[in-house]
Amino acid sequence: MEFQLNRNHAKPLYLQLSDQLQERIRSGSLPAGAKLPPVRDLATNLGLTRLTVHNAYSELQAGGWVEAYVGRGTFVAQRTQPTLQSLHVPARSHETSMPWISQGMLADMMRLSQDPNLISFAQAGPAAETFPVRDLGRAIQHALRDPAALGYGPTQGELPLREAVATWLLDRNVVTSPDNVLITSGAQQAVALVLRAFVRQGDVVLVEEPTYLGFIEQATALGVRLIGVPMDEQGMRIDALRHVLREYKPRLLYTVPTYHNPTGICLAPERQTALLQLAREHSLTILEDDVYGPLGYDGTPPLPLKSRDTEGRVIHLGSFSKILTPGLRLGYLVAQEEQLGPLLAAKRSADLHCSPLLQRALADYLGRGQLAGHLRLVRELYRERRDAMKKALQRSCPRDVQWSTPTGGLCFWLALPPGINGADVYSEAIERGVGITLGSVFFPQPPRSAYIRLCFAAQTPAAIERGVSILGDLLTDHLRRHSQLAARACRETEPLM
Amino acid sequence: MEFQLNRNHAKPLYLQLSDQLQERIRSGSLPAGAKLPPVRDLATNLGLTRLTVHNAYSELQAGGWVEAYVGRGTFVAQRTQPTLQSLHVPARSHETSMPWISQGMLADMMRLSQDPNLISFAQAGPAAETFPVRDLGRAIQHALRDPAALGYGPTQGELPLREAVATWLLDRNVVTSPDNVLITSGAQQAVALVLRAFVRQGDVVLVEEPTYLGFIEQATALGVRLIGVPMDEQGMRIDALRHVLREYKPRLLYTVPTYHNPTGICLAPERQTALLQLAREHSLTILEDDVYGPLGYDGTPPLPLKSRDTEGRVIHLGSFSKILTPGLRLGYLVAQEEQLGPLLAAKRSADLHCSPLLQRALADYLGRGQLAGHLRLVRELYRERRDAMKKALQRSCPRDVQWSTPTGGLCFWLALPPGINGADVYSEAIERGVGITLGSVFFPQPPRSAYIRLCFAAQTPAAIERGVSILGDLLTDHLRRHSQLAARACRETEPLM
Structure with missing residues (x-):
């Protein structure tokens, strides 16, 4: 097979290759059932690395154009619509269920x-350039004075860090106890744990439309039915929310009420009130993502929903990735006592616990008041x-x-x-x-x-x-x-x- | 309600409390539908922390004795058999499906x-006391010279660490490329990613009986049907394996062939050969857990299955938790190019990537040959x-x-x-x-x-x-x-x- 591959082109080589293969499948010059050359051979013939060819094949596979069988090879799919396919060892069907987006992208x-x-x-x-390299380096050296920082630690997180998080949350008017804090590997894992603990395949979950990509990926991977609630410049539209609450029985509502990603919008205070009221009426649990909350540039940032949650309807999540450094991979969840059991089980299943060393170092850094x-x-x-x-x-x-x-x-x-x-x-x-x-x-x-x-x-x-x-x-x-x-x-x- | 609680007893307070509550439910003095006191009240009355009471309630909930409804409270379950129950926001049914084990334990x-x-x-x-605190501290300081170590990094892992892992695996006769290595948050996450990427609810997965607890937890949480293959002093019994392969269509076989956890047994070489042969015949994918492999005390440890895997049937996993320190939370998977796509998607969904700082520090440490x-x-x-x-x-x-x-x-x-x-x-x-x-x-x-x-x-x-x-x-x-x-x-x- 011949391909037009241009190394100086901005489009990555693997996408050039997958696009051209896709074109041939579309045109029928590679018919259903045809075997693609082994990755190794095609890589050698085209002077590409195997990873490049592999990525091109994965791209095709994600789009449902080809099917791969371990030990047999890669074949043009029978149904070449971008639908889901089974591998010898198949990807979970919903892992690739955003067909309007190129997975490669x-x-x-x-x-x-x-x-x-x-x-x-x-x-x-x-x-x-803002990363406090020296301060964090010093905090890590402090933490290393106790070799236990390099051992196994509690699933819920190191107590000093949970205490520091509870203290730090007071700045956002969230009053909680270290017992209610669970340390996570960033906001992405916080989202994953909440979904894993409380949501089952087929459940309806509400999100703002648009919303955080990492939530969509997780939720679709779990086979959740995501319903988007449209937004305007005041945030999530309450009239639309009222409508979908009547229509569906959502298990959970995920929201980024403050400096929303991707739109930057804040949920207006009267809508915060209405949202909490609706949550009460519909026994709805809200997952509030506040990772951008502390990053306000004009006046005081709005307070989080959690600060007005008198009924324990809001699970609150935050992270140090946006406000300090992503490389520590540390975030947190604040949940009711009743919710912690399943969340801890999910955390232990996922990765036992976060690095005690990095947790203790961050606790040391926060304890010195350096974050302010x-x-x-x-x-x-x-x-x-x-x-x-x-x-x-x-x-x-x-x-x-x-x-x-x-x-x-x-x-x-x-x-x-x-x-x-x-x-x-x-x-x-x-x-x-x-x-x-x-x-x-x-x-x-x-x-x-x-x-x-x-x-x-x-x-x-x-x-x-x-x-x-x-x-x-x-x-x-x-x-x-x-x-x-x-x-x-x-x-x-x-x-x- | 009155309870006999003994702080000097070895049994934790929460278990004392949950046992006594369970006794009352059993005896009918707390009938189905009865409301338990709010956690806060009971904690105050008994002079316990809220977490203790919460843990006791969670224990009862995990056993199916009570049901909790966010905002309403905790009630004695209608069916007080240790079965699964629905919360307002329910735990996933299979998360607690090992009824022969106390979850509290x-x-x-x-x-x-x-x-x-x-x-x-x-x-x-x-x-x-073996943790190389000083060497790792120095490696972390080296890594911090580049602030990018504190930023976001590639999902697959930092290239220098993948290179170091590929080099280190040569000691176990596993020849692979850094392109085939995926860095994980310990072996627990490696297991989670493989299950997430390749196994669906209802699939049959084979394990040695007994096997690693973290695998059982993950697999049951996913609703996988686990079939145990009995062992003798030579490892997994091949006659029994042959039988279950005929009986079921397993998706995956998980094995710890070297210094098996918990039995310490090694799979005999002729059984390694037979296992790989059966995998070929039944198109079976094997997940090999080699976290103990380097810890041999008498003679040379057996080589991993992966070292004899000519067909790409073995996904190999290792970790630095047992051989170096668990506190870095770093392990790895070695997989075929065709398998990496779904594994990377699962890793990104789970937590984006591991800490680049710790990955670079470990790469530095390994690069100096200090692990040997x-x-x-x-x-x-x-x-x-x-x-x-x-x-x-x-x-x-x-x-x-x-x-x-x-x-x-x-x-x-x-x-x-x-x-x-x-x-x-x-x-x-x-x-x-x-x-x-x-x-x-x-x-x-x-x-x-x-x-x-x-x-x-x-x-x-x-x-x-x-x-x-x-x-x-x-x-x-x-x-x-x-x-x-x-x-x-x-x-x-x-x-x-």
Whole structure:
């Protein structure tokens, strides 16, 4: 088989390869049942690494184009619709059930963020230059004075860290006890544990639409039925929520009420009240994701739902990944005593417990009160970068693109006008050296419009200006092409006389 | 309600409380539907912490004695058989589906290991005094020179660590590429990812009987049908395996072929060959757990199955928890290219990735070749302790108890004679200051005999001698009581004339 592979192309080689294979399957030149060459052979023939070919095949497999059988090889699927397939050892069917998103694109996101040649706005991460390397290094050395820091530890987490978290939560008006805190491997694991502990296949779970990608992935992997509640500039729409509560019997509602990812929106205070009231009426448990809560740039951030939860309906989660460093992989859940049993069982099953060394080091760091100073510093830095992105968007972004300035968190959310293809914008942006996140990954169902998310915290104001300007040109080009096409379509349908 | 609670009793307060509540439910003095006092109230009335009361209620809930409804309270279950129940937000039904084991006992195990007043043989962990605190501290400081160590990293793991793992595996005759290595949060997560990626609810999975508790917990949580293959002193019985392969269509076989946990047995070489041959014939995927493999004390350890796997049927897992320190929470999977896609998706869903800081530090440590020296040291130390336990058992253990000396790994496995109740031995051992693990936790189905596991690596020879002597006395007492009872039963059924 021959392929057109271009190493200098921004599209990764494995995607070039999988696209061309897909084309042949579509066209029938590779019919159902045909065997693809072994990874090793194709890699040798094309001068690629085996991993590249493997990734291309995985991509095809995720899309349902091929089926792989361990020991036999990879075959063109009988049904070449992007549906689910069985391997010899099959992937769980729902693991790949977001057919409107290229799985390769998802896997790209993190990789893109680490490409030094890109100005990447892709990942909602903090700025590496703010990491308190010296303070954390010292805290780790302190923790190492007790060799038990390198041993097994309690599943719920090290007590000093749970105490520090309970103290730190007072800043967000959440009054809890260390007994109610469970230390997790970041917010992603916190979400995974709550789903694992309380939700079964087929249960309905409500989310904001759009919502955090990591929640969608986990929930679909579990075979959960995700229902999106639309948002407006005040957050989740309560009228729509009321409707879906009547319609479905949801098990859980997952929400990012403060500096929502990806939109940056905060849930209005009167909606907070209405949401808690509805939760009471419908015996609904709420999972509140507050990982961005402390990152407010204009005035005091809204208080979390958990601070007004008098009935234990809210499981609260937070993380040190966005406000301090992701590399410790430490976050937390705050739950009622009644909820802790299943959560602890899920944590023990997942990975026994988090590293006692890193937990004790973080407890030491927090115990010295160093987080408050760090937060002042990063808030100031990110405010500057937020402002830089705002200015750059005002200058470069075509008028037809909608966006507003977030008052906190890490991202801008752009709604593209009809006719613009988000995936094209995504791949062309990478070609021009700018990494972005395609908005569709944040939707539990394929969205009607195209969106992109731009994260500003990890880039300098100069890079933000350059990147947004490139992106603005690209969007302008797209709009011009679209309106020319529209005009031509219009002319072509004009009556000849 | 009044309770007899004894703070000086070895049985934890929460178990005392839950046992007494259970007794009242059994006797009908707490009828079905009765509401238990709120945790807060009962805690205040009894002068207990809320966590203690909560744990007691969880215990009852896990056993199906009560049902809890968030916001309403805890009620005596309608069916008070130890079956599964629904919470307002229910635990997954299979999360608590080992009814022959007290869930509280499981949760105790790790806690016991950390009680300084106990001589604990409970946990299969390494000796804290061997942890290379200074070397790892230095490696962490090196890693911190690059702030990216505190940022997000690749889901598959840091490349330098994957390279170091591939190099280190050559010592076990496993030839692989860093591309085939996935870094996990210990062996527990490796197991979780394989199950998550390749096994669905209702699938049959084969295990040795007994087997690693963490595998049973994970698999039952997923609703997997676990079939145990009996063992003899040569490891898994191939005749029995042949039988279950014909009977069921297993998705996966999980095995600890070298220094098996909990029995310490190695799979005989000719059985390795037969197992791989059967895997070929039945298209079976094998998950090989090699976490104890490097810990051989008598001669060269057997090679792993993976070293003879020419067909990619074996997914291999290892960990640094047993051979170095558990506190890094780092282990690995070695899988075929075709298997990595679903495994990476599962890892990303679970927790994105492991701490880049700890991964880079471990890569630095391994890169300096420090593990080989460390292993020489711990092998020597653990051999001494193994020998100390052997001698102590020879001296103190009643003749009716069966055991043999493990040639590697971290534990002895004792089969108790008929009539001895394992749970009684377990709680009386704790009363007398010795922590052990009850053998039944390692069985996917309730075992016919009683067993206990004794781990020796974390105790000094003197403590081993003392602990085993206490345990020997206890077992002797039990046997004497049992034979008296048996004799009495015999007398009582004797004809009067």
